[in-house]
Amino acid sequence: MKRTEQIKRCFQGALRSALLPAALMATLLSVSACGGGSQAGAPTPPATPVALEASPPGALRGYVQQKLGEQVDQGLALAHAYGKVSVVADVNMTGGAFTTTSSSGGASTATAFSSTTLQEVGVDEPDLMKTDGQRIFSLLSDEPYSYRLNKLRVDRRLDDGSLQAEGSLTLGESSPQAGASPVLGGVEYGGEEYITGLHLSANGEQVALLGQKYPRYTYSSATAPTPVIGTNGVDVTADIGFSDYSVIYTPVTPEQAVIDLVSTSHPIAKSRSVRIDGNLVESRMIGNILYLVTTWYPQLTTITTAMDTATTAERKAAIAGLTNKDLLPTITITSANAKDAAVTQPLMADTDCYLQSKNASYGVQMTSITALNLASPTLERASRCFLGGTEALYMSAKNVYLATSRYTTQGSDGIVAYANQAHTDIHKFAIDGMAINYRGSGEVSGHLGWDPSKNAYRMGEYQNFLHVLTYTAQRGWFGELDASKTEAQPSPAILTVLREDASGTQLTTVSTLPNAKRPQPIGLSGEQVYAVRFLGERGYVVTFRRTDPLYILDLADPSDPKVSGELKTNGYSDYLLPVSNGLLLGVGKDANDTGRVQGVKLSLFDVADAANPKEVATRTIGKTGSSSGLDYGSHGINIFTTGGVSRVALPVTVNETLYEAPNSFFGGTMSWYDPSYRGLARFDIDIANKTLTERPTLVGQTFTPGQYGHDGWLGFERSVQLDAHVYYLTGLGQVMGSAW
Numbered sequence: 001m002k003r004t005e006q007i008k009r010c011f012q013g014a015l016r017s018a019l020l021p022a023a024l025m026a027t028l029l030s031v032s033a034c035g036g037g038s039q040a041g042a043p044t045p046p047a048t049p050v051a052l053e054a055s056p057p058g059a060l061r062g063y064v065q066q067k068l069g070e071q072v073d074q075g076l077a078l079a080h081a082y083g084k085v086s087v088v089a090d091v092n093m094t095g096g097a098f099t100t101t102s103s104s105g106g107a108s109t110a111t112a113f114s115s116t117t118l119q120e121v122g123v124d125e126p127d128l129m130k131t132d133g134q135r136i137f138s139l140l141s142d143e144p145y146s147y148r149l150n151k152l153r154v155d156r157r158l159d160d161g162s163l164q165a166e167g168s169l170t171l172g173e174s175s176p177q178a179g180a181s182p183v184l185g186g187v188e189y190g191g192e193e194y195i196t197g198l199h200l201s202a203n204g205e206q207v208a209l210l211g212q213k214y215p216r217y218t219y220s221s222a223t224a225p226t227p228v229i230g231t232n233g234v235d236v237t238a239d240i241g242f243s244d245y246s247v248i249y250t251p252v253t254p255e256q257a258v259i260d261l262v263s264t265s266h267p268i269a270k271s272r273s274v275r276i277d278g279n280l281v282e283s284r285m286i287g288n289i290l291y292l293v294t295t296w297y298p299q300l301t302t303i304t305t306a307m308d309t310a311t312t313a314e315r316k317a318a319i320a321g322l323t324n325k326d327l328l329p330t331i332t333i334t335s336a337n338a339k340d341a342a343v344t345q346p347l348m349a350d351t352d353c354y355l356q357s358k359n360a361s362y363g364v365q366m367t368s369i370t371a372l373n374l375a376s377p378t379l380e381r382a383s384r385c386f387l388g389g390t391e392a393l394y395m396s397a398k399n400v401y402l403a404t405s406r407y408t409t410q411g412s413d414g415i416v417a418y419a420n421q422a423h424t425d426i427h428k429f430a431i432d433g434m435a436i437n438y439r440g441s442g443e444v445s446g447h448l449g450w451d452p453s454k455n456a457y458r459m460g461e462y463q464n465f466l467h468v469l470t471y472t473a474q475r476g477w478f479g480e481l482d483a484s485k486t487e488a489q490p491s492p493a494i495l496t497v498l499r500e501d502a503s504g505t506q507l508t509t510v511s512t513l514p515n516a517k518r519p520q521p522i523g524l525s526g527e528q529v530y531a532v533r534f535l536g537e538r539g540y541v542v543t544f545r546r547t548d549p550l551y552i553l554d555l556a557d558p559s560d561p562k563v564s565g566e567l568k569t570n571g572y573s574d575y576l577l578p579v580s581n582g583l584l585l586g587v588g589k590d591a592n593d594t595g596r597v598q599g600v601k602l603s604l605f606d607v608a609d610a611a612n613p614k615e616v617a618t619r620t621i622g623k624t625g626s627s628s629g630l631d632y633g634s635h636g637i638n639i640f641t642t643g644g645v646s647r648v649a650l651p652v653t654v655n656e657t658l659y660e661a662p663n664s665f666f667g668g669t670m671s672w673y674d675p676s677y678r679g680l681a682r683f684d685i686d687i688a689n690k691t692l693t694e695r696p697t698l699v700g701q702t703f704t705p706g707q708y709g710h711d712g713w714l715g716f717e718r719s720v721q722l723d724a725h726v727y728y729l730t731g732l733g734q735v736m737g738s739a740w
Contacts, residue, residue, distance in 0.1 A: 050425045050441040051505040052354035052386050060350040063357070063387060064298060064327055064364050068319045071362050072312055108159045109134050110722035114640035117577070119456060123395050124285040126197025127635045129718035129729050132204045133157075135166065135264070139198055139209070141716055142733030149195045149716065152209065152262070155735060161725040163737055167268055171195045171209065171260070193258060202287040204264060206374045210283055211258035259283075259292070261374065274379065276347055277329030278368060282393040284400075288375035289433060293393050293402065294368045298327040324350050329368060333379070347383045354386040354438055365389045369400060371434050382434045386427060392448055392455035399439070400429045401459055401466060405447045422447045424470060426459075428500060428507055442507025444496040446470030449529055453633050454574075460534025465558045466498040466507065467539060469522075469532045493522040493529050493541065497558050513553070513561045520563055522551055531586065533576040538610065540584065544572035544595075550586070552610045564610040569618075571601045575630050577639060579646050581687045582608025587630050587637060587650065590620045599626040600652055604685065604692045617692035621681055622654035623673040628681075632715035640721040646685040647740060649726055651717035652697070653678045657705050677702045678712065680719055680728040682740070698738055700730035 055063075116127040128139040128149070138153045150171055155163040171193075195211035259280075262268055278294030285291065310318070328350060334342040347368060367390045373380040392403040403426045424447055428439040448455040449471050460467045471493050495513040500506075514521055523529065523543035531542035539553035539561075550573070552565040570593070573586030583606060590601035599622040606614045621628075629636020629651035638649040655673040663670040682695035701712055712731030719728045721740065728736040 050356065050359075050427075050443050052356055052427060052438060052441055055351055055353045055355050057351060059355060060353050060387075061322060061324055061327060063355050065319050065322060067362050067364050068300075068322075069316055072315045072319070074362070108157050108161075110157065112640075112642055112723060114638050114721040117635055117637055117639065119394070119634070120396055122286065122397050124199055125635070126199055126208075126210050126283055127718065128197060128716065129720050129727075130198060130200045131157075131720045131722060131727075132200060132264075133722065136163065136720060136727055136735070137198060137200060137207055137264075138718075138729050138735055139171075139195060139716075140729060140733040140735075141713070141731070147713060148192070149211075151733065152195075152198070152207070153735065154264075154268070155727075157722060157725075161723075161737060161739065163727070163735060166266065169262065169268065171211075195258065195260075197283075199283065199285045199290060200264075201285070201290075201374045203375055206288075207262045207264055208283075208285070208290055208374065209258075209260040209262065210280065211260075212280065213258055272379070273332075273334040273342075274372075275330075275332040275334075276368075276370060277331075278366075281367075281390050284393070284395045286397065286431075288373060290372045290374055291395070291400070291431065292368075292370045292372065293390060293400075294329070294370065295389055296329045296366050296368065298364055298366065300326070328353075329366065329385075331381070331383075348385055352384055354384075356386070356388055356441075359388065361388075363389065367402060369402075369429055369436050371431070371436060373434060380434060382436055384429065384436045384438065386438075388425070388427075391452065392458070394456045394459040394461075395431075396461040398430060398432070399461060400431055400436075401461075402427045402429070403448060403455070403459070403468075422472070424448060424468075426466070426468065426498070426507060428466070438504075440500045440503070440505050440507045442466075442498045442509065444468050444470050444494070444498070444509075446472035446494055454530075454532070457532050457534075457575075457634070460539070462534065462536055462555065464499065465510065465555075467534050467555060467561075468496045468498065469529065469539070469541060470494050470496065471529050493543070495522065495539065495553060495561055497555070497561060499558070510558050511561055513563070517560075518562050522553075522563065524549060530588065531573045531576045533578070533584075535578055538607075540576050540607070542573045542576065542586065542588075544591075550605065550613060552607060552613055554610065565607070565613045567605070567613040567615060569603065569615050571598070571603075573601075573603060575634060575637070577637070579604075579639075579685055579687065580641065581690070582606060583646075583685065583687065583690060585639075585646075585648065585685070587628060597624060599623050599655075600628045600650075600681075602648075602650075602683065602692065604690070606690055616690050619683065619692060619694055621652055622676075623656055625655035625673050625675075626653060627714060628652045629714060629717055635718065636715070638719045638721060641687075644687050646687060647721060647726075648683040648685060649719040649721065649728070650681045650683075651678070651714055651719070651728075651731075652681045653714050654697075657703070659705060674705060675703045678714060678717075678731065680717075680726070680736075682726070695740075698726075698728050698736060700728065700734065700736060701732060 110133040113131050113133050116125055116130060118125055130137050134157060136155045136157065138155070139149045140151050140153055141149050143150055152169040152171055154166040154168065156166045158164055193211060193213040195209050197210045199208040201208070276292070276294060278296030281293040281295055283290060283292050329347045330344050331347045332342055332344040347370065353366070365388065366385050367388055368383055368385040370381060370383040389404045390402045391405060394401045394403070403424055405422055405424050424444050425441060426444065427441045430437045430439050447470060448458045458469045497510040498507040499510050501508045522541055527543040529541060530544050531540070533540045537554070537556045539555055541551040541553065543549050550567045551563055554562050554564040571588060571590040573588040575587055577585045577587070579585055583604060586603040586605060588601055590598040592598060599620045602619045603615050604617040606616045636651060640647045653675050654677055656676040657674040658671060659674040660669045660671045677699050678701040679697040679699040681697050684693045684695065685691070686693070714731055716731045717729060719726055724740055726738055726740050730736060
């Protein structure tokens with residue numbers, strides 16, 4: 001394969017995961033065949049105090065200059081590969097193909113309706129489908145064989161439960177045609193824009209669409225290295241396969257995190273565009289306040305030009321010339337009125353940033369928290385930042401916790417390796433409307449797990465205590481790997497309880513588990529931590545290798561947490577969802593006695609008696625290879641409780657068609673199960689009787705033998721429930737309605 005085609009395929013493969021936040025994508029790329037690990041020569045930082053420090057005028061510039069100088073001293077390349085990137089927020093601005101159909105009488109407002117599956121009640125998360133009880137807003141893809149959400153659809157619910165199309169908005173940009181770069185003379189590719197989720201403001205007047213625009217690159221031929229002849233007379237450089245490394249690719253246009261704010265009034269209108277330098281990590285919304293967490297590498301283009309040939313003195317002189325303008329992210333607001341010029345300002349002052357002076361890392365990445373008031377005519381905003389990266393965001397009603405490991409993961413083929421003695425830093429910021437205030441930082445042993453899509457669920461706040469479940473083993477598997485083929489290794493999961501101290505700078509450790517008093521490990525030898533859920537005075541942990549132990553943690557006494565109950569079943573749960581009356585729903589995969597994964601499994605646990613948990617009902621859907629919407633993130637399930645019944649709607653791809661083919665390597669035949677259909681599986685949980693009853697699946701797509709069903713993606717499927725009806729967004733971009 002030519003290197004140019006290999007690069008293109010690497011980017012196409014990465015972009016297919018466009019629903020994932022930018023920070024999560026960076027983690028995925030580090031464990032894929034298209035990426036590597038940490039920067040060569042980077043130091044292994046020791047455990048140090050992690051408290052952030054206020055930045056007096058000029059301190060931010062001095063801090064960054066110091067770190068860049070240390071990079072030069074160590075002979076490292078100055079980190080500028082990302083160039084200048086931007087977050088983009090478009091507020092009610094005209095543009096894009098838009099169509100509207102008239103809406104006549106008969107509109108209906110539901111008396112009760114479901115919401116996105118949330119980690120914390122009242123803290124909204126971006127999803128693909130939301131409703132205000134009258135209208136349903138859906139992000140969908142109607143492009144065959146596409147992994148790009150390209151349309152916002154608005155439907156109004158009528159009295160009889162049917163839907164009337166109210167409008168649609170074409171989203172994003174397709175990949176520009178490759179062509180010669182007018183600047184660098186190379187060939188350009190990339191530049192795709194992806195919308196990944198939406199928020200609906202509390203007043204129902206704004207829809208916030210979130211997304212990412214990936215950089216447009218040029219690639220051109222590189223000069224072959226000078227041959228190096230080894231002692232055996234062989235050209236050593238030939239062994240590295242220079243043909244695989246003979247392309248230089250450089251970003252020409254920046255990467256942009258995209259947010260479009262759309263008015264829900266009829267007709268839909270747009271009014272302004274907002275751009276913030278940085279990659280979008282995640283977002284949350286409380287009421288009408290949208291909170292954005294972004295990361296950004298300072299603009300270093302001016303000092304990295306021709307740095308390959310510069311002397312050490314010349315590099316340090318260039319670093320000394322940096323100003324705050326080169327370092328601080330900016331915000332640009334553009335009005336829809338063509339007569340109004342765009343206004344660009346620093347996102348915050350340098351004194352609004354915090355430093356971690358005792359951090360031994362050479363990095364200069366910035367993390368920003370920005371609040372936007374969507375109900376404000378002037379789009380009121382506030383921001384804070386700190387020097388350091390962020391891998392995971394957990395947000396309660398009053399606080400934001402940002403976590404990052406000091407070590408980069410490496411791996412391939414589903415196996416992830418973490419550095420020995422990994423530690424995770426956690427920074428706490430209090431939020432109150434537009435106010436964002438730093439409250440302290442803490443450190444926990446281990447990392448938040450091998451699957452970044454679940455990292456937020458490793459944390460939970462209760463009565464001002466933060467509970468964190470970390471994993472300290474060095475190796476794990478990512479996604480779904482046959483556990484029967486993995487080696488048994490110790491699986492020490494650690495619970496850490498943290499509390500903000502009186503100084504307002506530290507999150508101090510109150511207790512850990514296991515400990516000398518309670519040495520029982522959380523997890524058996526060789527197991528991985530799968531599902532974690534903190535709910536009030538309890539924590540629930542699922543580990544897996546061949547069986548699925550469910551551990552119940554008693555958190556009532558922050559100084560003395562303990563394992564209060566344990567239950568072993570086959571398979572595992574990826575997510576644990578609370579149900580009333582002491583019930584807990586687990587959704588994941590079944591497994592046989594050897595740990596080989598089977599179909600999608602739902603487990604209903606009775607945890608009313610923490611010392612004696614029971615699995616009171618199970619259902620398995622499909623054979624090996626079957627999957628559910630929860631395989632793509634926590635929003636792939638919808639639960640709505642009404643009349644003493646919790647109604648569960650779960651998109652699934654069901655593999656039941658046995659397919660056989662010749663085995664060209666070992667002879668004979670090999671067999672597997674192909675997809676038979678994709679649809680919305682439905683279940684009733686009778687809360688009083690603690691039963692799980694299956695309803696007929698709403699089939700959205702069927703497959704013929706050998707058809708893999710890539711013309712629609714399960715990760716794009718969602719559902720919402722309004723009164724006695726359910727509405728199913730299929731991977732083909734259709735919205736199906738049905739009485740429950």
